[in-house]
Amino acid sequence: MGHLRILSPSEQVAEHLKGELLRGRWMHSIPGVPSLAAEMGVNRKTVDAALRQLDSEGVLIPQGAGRKRLIGFLPEGRSPSPLTLGILLYEMSDKRIDYIVEIQHMLMEAGHVPVFSSKSLVDLSLDVKRVSRLVENTYADAWIVCAGSRSILDWFACQDFPTFTLFGGSLDRRFAGAGPNKKPAYRECVNALIELGHRRIVLLAKSQRRKPIPGESEQTFLEALEEGGIEVGEFHLPDWDDRKESLLSCLDSLFKVTPPTALIIQEATVFTAVQQFLANRGLKVPADVSLICSDPDPNFTWCEPTIAHIAWRSRPIVRRIIRWADKISRGKKDLVKSFANAEFIEGGSVGVAKD
Secondary structure (H helix, E strand, C coil), X not given: CCCCCCCCHHHHHHHHHHHHHHCCCCCCEECCHHHHHHXXXXXXXXXXXXXXXXXXXXXXXXXXXXXXXXXXXXXXXXXXXXXXEEEECCCHHHHHCHHHHHHHHHHHHCCCEXXXXXXXXXXXXXXXXXXXXXXXXXXXXXXEEECCCHHHHHHXXXXXXXXXXXXXXXXXXXXXXXXXEXXXXXXXXXXXXXXXXXXXXXXXXXXXXXXXXXXXXXXXXXXXXXXXXXXXXXXXXXXXXXXXXXXXXXXXXXXXXXXXXXXXXXCHHHXXXXXXXXXXXXXXXXXXXXXXXXXXXXXXXXXXXXXXXXXXXXXXXXXXXXXXXXXXXCCCCCCCEEEEEEEEECCCCCCXXXX
C-alpha cells in the first residue's frame, strides 16, 4: 500500500479549481484572487498559492498584474458547456438579415444563449469607450462582433474573452473570423463597367470600410480603376458618416456638376435609399446611372430591371461560427479565419455609360 499524502490547503484549493474547470464552469478565464477567496471562504494567500500551482502545471496562463488568468491546457475529456454569446451588430436593423437570424437560431439549437447587445456600433458612434462600457455591462462568455472598425477590434483583442469577427479584421490573426472574399468580384464589376464606357464610377462605402485607410475590397476597387486608366481621387470613394442626412448630402454633391455614371453601393439598405434619391431626381436606371449592390438581398428578385450585385453563400459562414462556439465551449482555442467566395452577378441595372 502506498503512503497516504495529505494535501496542503493550497493544494486542496488547486484540486477544487481544477474540478470546476473540467466541469466547464469558466470558459476562457478564471476569476481573480479576491473573488475566489470570498467564494470558498479561504484566505487570499492560499488562493494565490493555488493559482500559482495551476500556472506551473500549465492549466492557467498568467496575464500580468491586475488581469485575469486565461485557461490553458485541460484534458480532452472536458465536456462542452453552454455559452452566453454576445452579438454586437453594426446596426440594429441587421437583426432582420437572414444570416444573422440563422446564426441566432443555430446557436440556440447547439444549446448556447445568443444575446444581442442593447445598442449597435452605429448607436455608439463607433466610439471605443462607449463600446467598452456596453460590453462590460453585458454578461457574455464570448462575443461576435459584426463589421468592427480597427480601433474597436484593438480593444476586443485586449480582453480576456474569445471574440469572433464577422465581416471585419480579415487579416487580423488575433481573432477567429469569417466573411465573404469580395476582392475578385469587385475587380470583375469595375472591369465590366469600364468595358461599357464608364469612367465616373463611385463606390459608396460605410465609414469603417474607408477609415483610417480603405479596406481590402475598397483598395481593390481603386486599383481596378487605376488599371483601367482612370485617375483615382476622392470623387470615386467619397466621405460620408453613415447617417441618412450625410448620405443625401453626399449624393447631392456628387450629382451637382459632373455626376457619376455608375454607383457601386455597399449594403442593400443604402442601395434602396440611393434608388429613391435617383427617382426623386427623375434619373432612370440604367439609362442615366448604372447601379450595383455589393451584397445580395432577397428583395432583388422582385425588381425590374434586375439588380446587378455581388453574391455569396452565407451558410459556410454561419457554420463556421457554430464550429467556433463548439470549440471554445470545450475550452479550446480557435483563431481560424474562413472566407466564402463571392461572385459578380450581372443585372439589368447596369448599362452603357451615358454620354
